Amino acid sequence: MRIAIVGAGLAGLTTAYELRGGDLGADAHIDVFEASDRIGGKLFTVPFNDGPVDLGAEAFLARREDALEFFTELGLADSLVEPSGKSSLVYSQSNLQVLPRGGVMGIPSTSAPVAHLVSEETVRRIDAENDAEAIDWTVGEDRSIGQLVRERYGDEVVDRIVSSLLGGVYSCLADDLGVRATVPQLAEALDSLAQAGEKVTLSAAVAQIEKSRPAPSDGPVKPVFNAFAGGYAELYETLAEKSQADIHLDTFVSGITFDAKTSKYTITGQGVPGDTEAYDRVVVATPAPTTARLLSKVAPEAAAALKPVKLASSAVVGLKFDSDAGLPDSSGVLVAADQAGVHAKAFTFSSKKWPHLKERIGDGALIRASFGRFGDDALAREEEDTLVDYALDDLLTITGFDARAAGVSEIYTQRWFGGLPRFDDNHLATVATVREKIAAQPGLEVTGAWAGGVGVPAVIADARAAAQRILGS
Ligand SMILES: Cc1cc2nc3c(=O)[nH]c(=O)nc-3n(C[C@H](O)[C@H](O)[C@H](O)COP(=O)(O)OP(=O)(O)OC[C@H]3O[C@@H](n4cnc5c(N)ncnc54)[C@H](O)[C@@H]3O)c2cc1C
Incomplete structure (x- = not known):
């Protein structure tokens, strides 16, 4: 059995892991094709000097027992950490208020x-x-x-x-x-x-x-969110390793075709090894517009249904400061959508929100500044220097924290072009149509944030279900 997975983000890697755990037979071979030079997709942990910090997703909904069980199965239960529980703020009408x-x-x-x-x-x-x-x-x-x-x-x-x-x-x-x-x-x-x-x-x-x-009388309330002490790299690296898949980086898949006579799929694209044999099963785990393009020959009706799904772009700047003196004692601040004069849409005071990060950096501060919303890519395209200036100016305006005086010692910037699918009021109907059309094509599956929901537990659940359908087909 030969299986191809397109995309080594959370959905693709989870699918590969889940398939490996299934009854595929001893000679089963899983190839994962990834367009970029790294695995993880929108999960991206960067190496700050004091330790790893997430620049994409940073937390997950800990009320999702299925996700907690999955992380335990992967041997990652001891890596899970809880937030400090400090309150969050909102900046609205030029005032900092409790959210x-x-x-x-x-x-x-x-x-x-x-x-x-x-x-x-x-x-x-x-x-x-x-x-x-x-x-x-x-x-x-x-x-x-x-x-x-x-x-x-x-x-x-x-x-x-x-x-x-x-x-x-x-x-x-x-x-x-x-x-x-x-x-x-x-x-x-x-x-x-x-x-x-x-x-x-x-x-x-x-x-x-x-x-x-x-109710509070029902016992201690568990935190809504958890994170990984070593960042999401712990998750995506474990999935990649345990899947025992052949992961091909820098491999941009541009086409999938199906031969009805042999019931085999062929994958084409830049970097796809020329001697790649045909596949019995294919899982497409890419963002919606790419998935629509890749389905155009093998499932044209599904492709047409998926095409209208749009993506929202954003950028995250991770900043390390030598001091957190003057930073509000809270987890972060959201900026009201109608607030003028501020570029950022949110700040996460990571070293206040996550005790494991504070412990690691001592007196310093780790802050994530987020920019960009659906329909406006301009901020996501700004130069890094400009984004950093916006972040420092906004921090001063919003919180009074003089970030320049606090000393910026490290900066990481990540742009997420087409970061998240827009879930408009037609989205669920779109997903249902795509799934129905895909089901008619033997050995083909789709998964990803657009299909099952953007949160990490939702992406995992969707990918595991896709793998199970493949195993049963
Ligand atoms: C800034 C940001 C913050 C977030 N914060 C949180 C959070 O705190 N908690 C939470 O639960 N969720 C969060 N999310 C959402 C979550 O990270 C995503 O929904 C999830 O990681 C998406 O996984 P995926 O595998 O579906 O897609 P992706 O991560 O997009 O993976 C798709 C992969 O396919 C590859 N690919 C694309 N085209 C091709 C091609 N033609 N050929 C080969 N490979 C291709 C891409 O390079 C990518 O690696 C956040 C997302 C963003 C962007």
């Missing part, structure tokens, strides 16, 4: 958590929402989060809170994202109100979600 807790993705059930960030008129509007006319919601429907929250609570909640939080996860504004694909528990709560014949309002749906969460 509201509770609610869902910054959408509150009452005005109380957000009252310090919005006008009195918005406070009144939120608290009266449950008495307003019901949302015209059909079970199973979808719409943009921006549209939904603007209609119910007004623009301030979206522009000052919801878009800032979503921007940190999806590099998109609330108006570019669908409720069902990005805040599924909200879509489900709206569905359940409609199904029960109750009045469908935003505040009632959010209150229902809040009620379903464990």
Whole structure:
């Protein structure tokens, strides 16, 4: 059995690992083709002098038991670390404020958590929402989060809170994202109100979600996020090693063809070894637009369905300072989407957020500055010097931390062109169509952040499921 996987990001490497664990037979051969000169894709750990630090994903949702079990299976349980639990901030209306807790993705059930960030008129509007006319919601429907929250609570909640939080996860504004694909528990709560014949309002749906969460009396609350002490390199290097796959770097795949007579696939592209034999199975684990191109001959209908999925670009600058004196004692700050005069969309105060990093660097500070949102690649394309200047200026403006005086001793910049897929209100339907069309093509699978969700646990789950389908085919 010969299997080709295109893309050595998290999805491709997880697929390779999962396949190796399956019953492929002793002579099974797995080739992974990767266009860039490294494995990991959007997981990227860089070697700061004091130790490894992530410049792409930096954490994962620790409530996902399946991910925790997977990391344990890989022998990485001892590498998992917890955050300090310090609060997060939001910079809005040129003021540094506490980021509201509770609610869902910054959408509150009452005005109380957000009252310090919005006008009195918005406070009144939120608290009266449950008495307003019901949302015209059909079970199973979808719409943009921006549209939904603007209609119910007004623009301030979206522009000052919801878009800032979503921007940190999806590099998109609330108006570019669908409720069902990005805040599924909200879509489900709206569905359940409609199904029960109750009045469908935003505040009632959010209150229902809040009620379903464990109460403090249920015992100590586990942190929402975990990370790897040695960065995500621990994960992607372990997956690569344990998969025993042949990983071909600098190999840009440009075509996949299928011979119906032999039921074999051929992979072509720059750097693909000329003597590569045909494959029995192929898994495409690349971002959506590339996947659409690669499917054009073997699954043209799937390719056409996937084509409209767009990507959001961003850039991350990792900075090490000699001192953290004057830096707010918090995990980081999100910048409100309607805040003028600031370039960054968020800062992670990594050495405040993660005790293992603070321990490692002593008096210094590690800060990640994030730039760029969907539809605007300009910041992701800026020179490194410009981005660093923006970061230092913004830190001073937002927090009063004089980053230049603190002494910048190390800088790493990473641009993520086409970093994250945009999950608009049609996305789930698109994925369903692609999966249906792919299922008709024997021995072909697709996986990746666009298919199963952008979070690390979601990407892993999607890749494992794809591998299992391949094993069963
Ligand atoms: C800045 C940033 C921060 C993030 N933070 C978090 C976080 O804190 N927590 C979290 O859970 N998630 C986070 N994410 C999301 C998460 O990192 C991604 O969803 C996930 O890593 C995507 O994995 P993937 O394998 O689907 O895609 P990718 O990582 O994009 O992998 C695809 C691979 O395919 C390769 N490739 C592309 N075209 C070709 C071709 N033609 N031939 C061969 N190879 C090709 C690429 O080079 C790449 O290596 C973040 C993402 C970004 C960009």
